[in-house]
Amino acid sequence: MIHHVSIPARDPRRVAEALRELLNGRIYPFPPHWCRDAYQVVSGDAHGTVLEVYPEGYWLEPIDKIFKKAEPAPFHPFHMLVSLPIEGAEIERVATREGWKNDFIAVGTPGVQPAFHCYRMWIENRVLFEFVPQSMAHEYESYMQFDRLDEMRPKEVAAA
Amino acid sequence: MIHHASLPARDPLRVATVLAELLGGRAYRFPLLEGAYQVVSGDRDGTMIEIYPANVQIDPEAGLVQAKQPAAYHPFHLLLSLPLAASDIERIGTREGWRTDFSVAGLPGRPPAFHLYRMWIENRVLVECVPEEMIGEYRRYMQFVSLDAIPAYQIEPKKEAVERAAIATAPLGLWSTAILATAH
Numbered sequence: 196m197i198h199h200v201s202i203p204a205r206d207p208r209r210v211a212e213a214l215r216e217l218l219n220g221r222i223y224p225f226p227p228h229w230c231r232d233a234y235q236v237v238s239g240d241a242h243g244t245v246l247e248v249y250p251e252g253y254w255l256e257p258i259d260k261i262f263k264k265a266e267p268a269p270f271h272p273f274h275m276l277v278s279l280p281i282e283g284a285e286i287e288r289v290a291t292r293e294g295w296k297n298d299f300i301a302v303g304t305p306g307v308q309p310a311f312h313c314y315r316m317w318i319e320n321r322v323l324f325e326f327v328p329q330s331m332a333h334e335y336e337s338y339m340q341f342d343r344l345d346e347m348r349p350k351e352v353a354a355a
Numbered sequence: 356m357i358h359h360a361s362l363p364a365r366d367p368l369r370v371a372t373v374l375a376e377l378l379g380g381r382a383y384r385f386p387l388l389e390g391a392y393q394v395v396s397g398d399r400d401g402t403m404i405e406i407y408p409a410n411v412q413i414d415p416e417a418g419l420v421q422a423k424q425p426a427a428y429h430p431f432h433l434l435l436s437l438p439l440a441a442s443d444i445e446r447i448g449t450r451e452g453w454r455t456d457f458s459v460a461g462l463p464g465r466p467p468a469f470h471l472y473r474m475w476i477e478n479r480v481l482v483e484c485v486p487e488e489m490i491g492e493y494r495r496y497m498q499f500v501s502l503d504a505i506p507a508y509q510i511e512p513k514k515e516a517v518e519r520a521a522i523a524t525a526p527l528g529l530w531s532t533a534i535l536a537t538a539h
Binding site for chain 1: 356357358359360361362363381383384386387395396397398399400401402403404407409411412413414415420422425426427428429430431432433434435436454461462463475478479481485490493494495496497498499502507508509510511
């Protein structure tokens with residue numbers, strides 16, 4: 196199980212507030228002896244699901260202090276899919292208010308039955324989150340299983 | 356709940372194979388990107404980790420694109436609970452030659468919050484690993500009741516509000532300081 200993930204933000208407090216609204220959680224400061232102006236968005240779920248938001252211009256390096264100042268990258272290879280305790284209309288409202296690109300999409304290989312549906316929201320128009328209302332999460336959960344993938348994946352690879 | 360995440364690797368198949376071992380799962384080809392893999396855990400939440408070749412970036416306009424120069428390190432990391440014993444995590448980290456430290460998370464001067472392994476995939480991407488039998492400690496700590504009881508976790512008012520208040524109440528000579536602080 197994935198319990199927490201960290202992302203960078205140009206405006207960490209603003210991003211943390213928006214993620215708090217999406218997760219219906221609370222925000223706390225990240226321990227400042229590691230990194231100042233960073234936040235933890237705590238979901239309150241039983242797993243301790245947390246999204247950490249770091250200020251732009253740091254990366255994590257295998258050195259004792261871990262946080263090191265660095266030039267920010269324009270885009271990243273990271274993204275995550277998170278299920279949320281709110282419905283699609285609220286997800287759309289947050290993205291519109293923030294001015295963040297947000298599309299409702301079918302995920303899958305062209306020509307093959309869609310795997311699942313999600314919102315692709317680009318935090319600060321840069322970092323990709325895929326969001327699924329909890330009421331729709333069963334579609335993703337039932338797709339991402341060995342038996343289903345063993346059946347579907349060869350077709351998807353062939354169609355790609 | 357976080358269901359999946361993607362991360363980069365110099366050797367995606369090797370990293371996918373090792374993550375499959377850590378998660379007790381299976382690696383699948385990712386059909387939409389040559390050389391990319393999905394490590395599927397098999398749990399009922401559909402927990403999955405995608406591994407992309409090292410120079411791939413996700414662009415809001417162009418999708419998955421090749422960057423000219425991959426970043427040396429990243430601001431992203433994740434914490435996973437694993438169906439393995441601590442000794443297995445150490446053995447896998449050692450075998451791969453990846454820095455793996457057993458660490459205590461928490462605030463200075465307070466009891467430890469939780470324990471974890473910090474494993475640096477390809478000595479570059481941080482994945483925090485906790486054996487499932489130890490994850491109760493993390494789950495209990497990352498709750499409102501536990502965090503609300505720690506003074507250091509109480510959040511300050513919004514920065515802009517503080518700055519506005521500082522400007523409104525500052526004697527004239529402090530204006531430049533307040534403006535400089537805002538500019539930074």
